[in-house]
Amino acid sequence: MSWLLPIPVVVPLLVGALNIAGDHVLPRRAGDVLAISAAATSFVFSLVIMVDSMQDELTHWFGGWRPRSGVALGIAFTADPLGAGAAALASGLTVAALVYSLTYMAEAERFYHTLVLVFCGAMCGFALTGDIFNMFVWFELMGVAAYALAGFKIAELGPLQGSVNMAVTNTIGAYFVLLGIALLYGKTGALNLAQIGRTLSGQRPSGLVVVAFTLLVAGFLIKAAIVPFHAWLADAHAVAPAPVCLLFSGIMVELGLLAVARIYWTVFDAPFGSHQASVRNLLIVLGVVTALLGSVMCFLQSHLKRLLAYSTISHAGAMLVGIAVLNTKSLAGVATMVLSHGLIKGALFLCAGIVLVNLRDIDELRLHGRGRDLRAATVVWIVGAIGLVGFPYVGSYLGHAQLDEGATLSHIEWIQPLLMIASGISAGAILRAGLRVFRGLGAREDDLLSQQPPEDPPETLRGNPLLIAVAGTVLALGLLVSLVPGIAQRAEYGAERFRDRAGYADRVLHGQPMKRTEAQLPFAVAHTGTASILYGVGAALLTLTVAAFGLWRQRLPRPYLRGGGRILGPPVAALKAAHSGVVGEYVMWITAGTALIGAIWAFTLR
């Protein structure tokens, strides 16, 4: 059924074009229905592809340019369970975003739908492609649609800032990726991932390959918002319309990580296989730093969407750690974490949109206690915060548990408490914001939090029931991820396939069918270790502590407050100053970070 592969990409792109072409002919509602059904088609076919790909690698050669005796000239889409799963999550979230936009973006011009559909098609293409240059093209297309969506409310200054910063940093990322691709092509003469991997296997890592790897990883990590490449994300997420934030946080950032994992396991595992430790150590350090820094910055925000944005940075760091552990268990943990995080964080962004529509503001302190009447939104926000903690069998727990297991297998147990602290702090900040806005708890003033100028609310039809229904559904799906029977085993199977470089190359380049495994994967709720349960409970306790600290900090005895301020004041001020919103500084961080990563790998990857 490999002919299905282009459908999740082609349908949204075509319908997007049709939608804008028929702008003056089609009635408004027809355009809405068309857009939603295109995204839904993409979603259904992505799911079918995902289920199909459990049996075998699906490979579609465009124009029938199949490989001859193992040499690929054509461009291929290849679907494995994790890639197809990412496509399904992307198109599923697009459906949710478009339905939410029926009321939230009711006054938006028609090209809003077109942009969202192009974004959806590009994300699916990025997740499904098996060709590295094709990956760059989807990366850029996804980027262009995203910059335009971030700056959609172009009459305000904030969106201009967010969009310019995102466009410049991510475009530099794309050029890094392209430079890396050019070097790989020069070395191997191939653009197909499987073919490049095959050509490089058995070679010692040369300087050229190290440079190419650095450029590709840095380019994709810019999209994934990993420290020091992360600053654009907070600017862009804070100003984009809520349904667009759902797509940004829910899947776009994670696709950057998927790309890092994909190029490592299809290509660079071959030359670097004997140097796994140095790849692993550097990426784990980057991930842990990102997780902790993101969560601290999250705690320091009072702008609700910017707060959620920093929490996304923190979770992206945890996911990078999961990928960097480089084993099957932890990669499976990343897959389930991406799923649950995407849904729950998406629901929280949608909830922030509901707050903005009803209360005409998005600042936690200015909104103190004003959300008391928004009962449903209160539930979504508080439950969503709990879902992100990693409390046993709730929300993102399964991902954390699998990651723990993987880390234990690789003897790097020290990352678990650090990730627990990160998720505790960021969830605690979200909980604090919710309690302050919806329950009126805590102080009205807090000089620790960075206040931002107000955001103009959208001109919406007052359609609260629909907004709440979408947010609630997305949240409920996210919360259930840890309890779905069989999901853990399937994620592990998918991760095993994802890491199988030789098998992947055989299937793609030689069309070999996969060896049948007779054993049916069980449908059972995953059994998790005691350590993970303890870490989950610990994270929950930390969440409560952090939330209470945020709300009632001023009640601490004066000497403690003054002493704490003296010690923590300067680093906090420095952190805030580093996130200056000036694009030139962000680019400087990117350049310095890339140079540093390259230098470390140049010394260790030989």
Place this chain on the structure above:
Amino acid sequence: MSVFPYVVAAWICVVGIYGIVTSRNLIHLALCLTVTQSSTYLLLLTIGYVNGGGPPIFKGVKLGTTAVDPVVQSLVLTDIVVSVTVLALILALALNVQKKVGSMDPDEIPELRG
């Protein structure tokens, strides 16, 4: 093959990024981004170059004639097309910044910080 084109490509990339970091004008910044981009053209074309190779057009040419690699040329074309959209978008944003702030200085845009 000489290393000279590779050095030039790296130099152009770095110069473009330096321009972006120090830029005081959004249009200047967008053009610096284009400079960085042209380093990718140079690198790709260098990689596909064959000494003494003609253009990769094979109509009416003897079989076995040396030609440069056509793949990198199509990659460059794709790259140009994709990047022009980004350039157009940034210029459109710059126009709106000028309307809103009355200046093109990227240092004056930030509204959200910290």
